[in-house]
Amino acid sequence: DVKVTQSSRYLVKRTGEKVFLECVQDMDHENMFWYRQDPGLGLRLIYFSYDVKMKEKGDIPEGYSVSREKKERFSLILESASTNQTSMYLCASGWDEKLFFGSGTQLSVL
């Protein structure tokens, strides 16, 4: 089975902290994505990447950055966490009907 693994299921951070959310996939996919999921808003695209060291902004990139140094790993970085970044973060890998999601990281910023 394809696996998309997110490093933490739950995370609690303080306002102003730098936060790293890690995502690893084991199927040699070129495409990887970061979404945030909020009630009533669905999933919104933060950043995505089609290849190593390549990144593109999604619909809500403000306050976030990403890193993709290796094909299997796509990291989401909150440079200075704020309370409005409290959310469920979902990583995905692949494309079209072969798009697979991780189980998510619930981030709380206090």
Add this chain to the structure above:
Amino acid sequence: GDSVTQMEGPVTLSEEAFLTINCTYTATGYPSLFWYVQYPGEGLQLLLKATKADDKGSNKGFEATYRKETTSFHLEKGSVQVSDSAVYFCALTPFTGRRALTFGSGTRLQVQP
């Protein structure tokens, strides 16, 4: 830009009832359309898809037909089960341009025994 609109939930049904979850979209050209499902405590998984007008996607008793004339992709199931309780997301990818899914807001389905 592209967008997906879903009916608000929660939708509460009794077991064996008929289900419809409405989904309409705004996009140029001919996007591909998807339904994803998120069961409690799990990640999203693809339920079904359709890539061109009049295509019908189906899986696990669920169906949805790509209607270009009404820009719709409504999800239906003839007889729901308690195990269908989940959040359902309608989504699209554009025919050209950014190759990433655009999701609707999600609809929570609760099926009571």
